[in-house]
Amino acid sequence: GAGQFGSGTVSGQAAQPGPPGSQFVLSNSAAIRAEIQRFESVHPNIYAIYDLIERIDDLALQNQIREHVISIEGE
Incomplete structure (x- = not known):
């Protein structure tokens, strides 16, 4: 029901401070x-x-x- 929207796990994950998010940005930049x-x-x-x-x-x-080469290029 409606109580599921306030579950602690989702808000707990969202409330964590910067390092996990900044780690994601660093790994994303490296990728x-x-x-x-x-x-x-x-x-x-x-x-x-x-x-x-030719x-x-x-x-x-x-x-x-x-x-085929064009499709490889697009990947």
């Missing part, structure tokens, strides 16, 4: 930096794949491979 580094290391290889795709004579195959 963002790691993703940027991963992207920067992968990106030159993606451009190399696009160059190789050398394929079969246009349908070119388009299929290009679509």
Whole structure:
């Protein structure tokens, strides 16, 4: 019923001071930096794949491979 909204566990978790939240921000920032580094290391290889795709004579195959690379880029 209505009494569930005031349960101590939810308000207890929310009332904790800064360190757990700041720890989340630090780990989130580290994850963002790691993703940027991963992207920067992968990106030159993606451009190399696009160059190789241009050398394929079969246009349908070119388009299929290009679509896969685009989906990888978006991840």
